[in-house]
Amino acid sequence: MTHTRSHDSAPTLTVIIPVFNEVRTLEAVLRQVLLAPYEKQVLIVDDGSTDGTIGLLERLESAQPVDVLRHVENRGKGAAIRTALAVATGRFTIIQDADRELSPADYPRLIEPLLAGNAGFVIGSRFLESRKRSLSRTGVSFLNRCVRLLYGVRLTDEACGYKVLPTATLRTMDLQCERFEFCPEVVAKACRLGLRITEVPVRYHPRSTADGKKLRYRDGIKAMATLWRWRHWTPGPSPTRSEEDNDSEDHPTVGLSPCCAAESLDSA
Numbered sequence: 001m002t003h004t005r006s007h008d009s010a011p012t013l014t015v016i017i018p019v020f021n022e023v024r025t026l027e028a029v030l031r032q033v034l035l036a037p038y039e040k041q042v043l044i045v046d047d048g049s050t051d052g053t054i055g056l057l058e059r060l061e062s063a064q065p066v067d068v069l070r071h072v073e074n075r076g077k078g079a080a081i082r083t084a085l086a087v088a089t090g091r092f093t094i095i096q097d098a099d100r101e102l103s104p105a106d107y108p109r110l111i112e113p114l115l116a117g118n119a120g121f122v123i124g125s126r127f128l129e130s131r132k133r134s135l136s137r138t139g140v141s142f143l144n145r146c147v148r149l150l151y152g153v154r155l156t157d158e159a160c161g162y163k164v165l166p167t168a169t170l171r172t173m174d175l176q177c178e179r180f181e182f183c184p185e186v187v188a189k190a191c192r193l194g195l196r197i198t199e200v201p202v203r204y205h206p207r208s209t210a211d212g213k214k215l216r217y218r219d220g221i222k223a224m225a226t227l228w229r230w231r232h233w234t235p236g237p238s239p240t241r242s243e244e245d246n247d248s249e250d251h252p253t254v255g256l257s258p259c260c261a262a263e264s265l266d267s268a
Contacts, residue, residue: 011039013111014090014167015104018080019044021051022098029098030060036104038111042066043084048074078177078185085170094164095182102162106202110164113198120169120195123155123187124162124202139220143184146224150231151191155199159183159223162202165190172235177226184223188230 015033019026026044033042042064046057048071061068069083081095092114096104106124113119127140143158163186173189175182190197 011041011090012092013038013040014088014093015040015042015096016081016084016093017044017096017098018047018077019049019053019098020047020074021049021053023052023056025100026053026056026098029100032104033096034064036107038107041090043088044068045080045084046070047080048072076179078179078182081182082175088167090167092164093167093170095161097161101205103203109200110162114164119198121165121190121197123157123197123199124160125157125199126160126202126204127156128199128201143223146227147187150227153191153197157199158187180219181222181226184226185230188227189233192233
């Protein structure tokens, strides 16, 4: 079942929350989202949960100002984002994972550069204010280097779940992601569009695989493949714009925001 509500005027923000088996954390995350500033549309997409999330969503949907969409089978985070994007009404769209690793209290940091016209795409960075080393950070550092080599853009946290940009711009990207390819696809296409990218520091509370973390090392390999796949992408009227290999095409120079130019240890 898909449930949507009409809106008399477009809200500032659409919050997309992809959910798969997050019954333990979803309600707390939603509470934080609703308390965060800005008029917002909240879209929760249940991606075939089997752990009681559906029952929780039925209760939340009747009691809270949220819209719930459902996939009968698990299709992946990227597919859930695309489902929600089709009915998004906010001026800007942010992706909010339901695992409590990232805090909606950071929304002002993420939204204000867009409202002020100082950025076309804002990425949260877990590492701008932290020098703590980990194996996952090493993997992200490698993805940052891929972005720099393929697109000429310096980032400190390509893989952070917090990504915010105008909803209309996100739609022009004609997303093809099914699972965790969303992050590299949207970064690649933002670079190809020449968007001014700004990173802002966000708080991060990592969870383990035992606590329900779903990313695996193979997802890092797929992220690299996705960055490579879209390196020649250009927007157009066609519903799919999968680019063909064209080694003779020159990569455009993409302007760096002041934040990105002040590169951290990870993107050196």
